[in-house]
Structures are given as C-alpha cells and as structure tokens.
Amino acid sequence: MDRIKPLRIIENRAAPNCRRVRIFLAEKGIEIPYDQIDIMAGDHFKTEYKEKVGTYRVPVLELSDGSFLTESIAICRFFEMEKPEIPLFGRTQLEISLVEMWQRRMEFELLWPIAFVLRHGNPKMTVLEDQCEAWSVANRPRVLVGLETLNKQLTHNQFIVGSNFSVADITAIVAVNFLRTIRVEIPEHLEFLLNWKATVSQRSSIGV
Numbered sequence: 001m002d003r004i005k006p007l008r009i010i011e012n013r014a015a016p017n018c019r020r021v022r023i024f025l026a027e028k029g030i031e032i033p034y035d036q037i038d039i040m041a042g043d044h045f046k047t048e049y050k051e052k053v054g055t056y057r058v059p060v061l062e063l064s065d066g067s068f069l070t071e072s073i074a075i076c077r078f079f080e081m082e083k084p085e086i087p088l089f090g091r092t093q094l095e096i097s098l099v100e101m102w103q104r105r106m107e108f109e110l111l112w113p114i115a116f117v118l119r120h121g122n123p124k125m126t127v128l129e130d131q132c133e134a135w136s137v138a139n140r141p142r143v144l145v146g147l148e149t150l151n152k153q154l155t156h157n158q159f160i161v162g163s164n165f166s167v168a169d170i171t172a173i174v175a176v177n178f179l180r181t182i183r184v185e186i187p188e189h190l191e192f193l194l195n196w197k198a199t200v201s202q203r204s205s206i207g208v
C-alpha cells in the first residue's frame, strides 16, 4: 500500500493554532505548501469548506488519500512520525508523558483562557463567536494564574520539560505571544518566564 503523504496545509496566518503547526514544522525542517483561508471574512463557515474538511476550524492538513486531518496537535503528531529524528514530543517514557501533560496544561490553562478573553470581549470577534462578555471577564485572572504556573515550572527547567525544547514550549510561546491581543504584559516578577521567552524567541522557527 502506498504511503500516505502530506499534501498541503490550509491555515490562517494570524491564527495562533496555525502558528503552532508552522513553528513545529520549522523546527523539524519540513516544508509544505500553505493555503490561506480568510476566517475574519467567514470563508471557513462556507458549506463547501465544512463538508470537505469535516469542521470549520483551522489548521487542516490535506493528505494524499483524499482525507483531511484537523487539530493542531494531531497534525504535529503526523509530522513527528514523518521525521522522528528531531523529537518534539519527548524521548523517554517519562519525558513523553511530561510533554503530553505540559502541552495540555499550556492549552487549557493559558492558550484557551487568552483566546476566551479575546473572543468574548473584543467586538471585532463577533464574526467568529456568539459572545458572552462574562466569560471574557472570568478568564482574565486565569491568564495570570497560567503565567504564574509557567514561571514556576521554568524555575528549575531550561525548557518546560527539562533541557529539551518540545511541543509544550511551542504551545506556550504561541500563547505568550498571543497576550498582546488582550493587552496583557508578563509581570516583571515572573523572571524565569521572561528569560525563557527571550531564549525561545531567538529560535529561527519562532519567526515563521
């Protein structure tokens, strides 16, 4: 049976989940064509797109068997198997488990709270969201708790899981960069987080 090949990624340049995949691929040195879809114009809500892909969200990986893979981390896992020699999901039993744990925590405790503040609180986001302002307000303090959690984890670690850069760092740096959309600065006392951000930002993958 022919090996299933990755054909292209459908994404939106400004969307944080798409950026997670772009950074992951840049770290691996994998090149693939990207097609843009204008989510702020609502193009992803068109029936033709949803029926083809199975969801209206981005990013999406189109495969050579005609199927579409969604969910940023599922797409990253596909590419982890394509090029395992640069492991970004961990190496040992414990490291793989810790990367999984911290990747999830960075999503649930940082990236999503930031996204909820933005999506439910910014009038421009009514294109994408049936807004509930109270949900935006409720998530603002959670963002600061998430930043404190990350800072604590970085107290004794170069990267989020020890000395190896991983997909947990990718989710976290995308979330931290996304803070600007809700006008939140990292508090000065979170020095381990600030140092980690400065170090990670120097990686060439982060510029994609």
Ligand SMILES: N[C@@H](CCC(=O)N[C@@H](CS)C(=O)NCC(=O)O)C(=O)O
Pocket (backbone or CB within 6 Å): 015, 016, 017, 018, 039, 044, 056, 057, 058, 059, 070, 071, 072, 073, 128
């Ligand atoms: N859990 C999904 C989330 C995907 C997602 O929410 N993508 C956003 C862009 S960052 C999107 O498609 N937004 C369009 C919308 O909400 O209508 C993943 O990890 O890929």
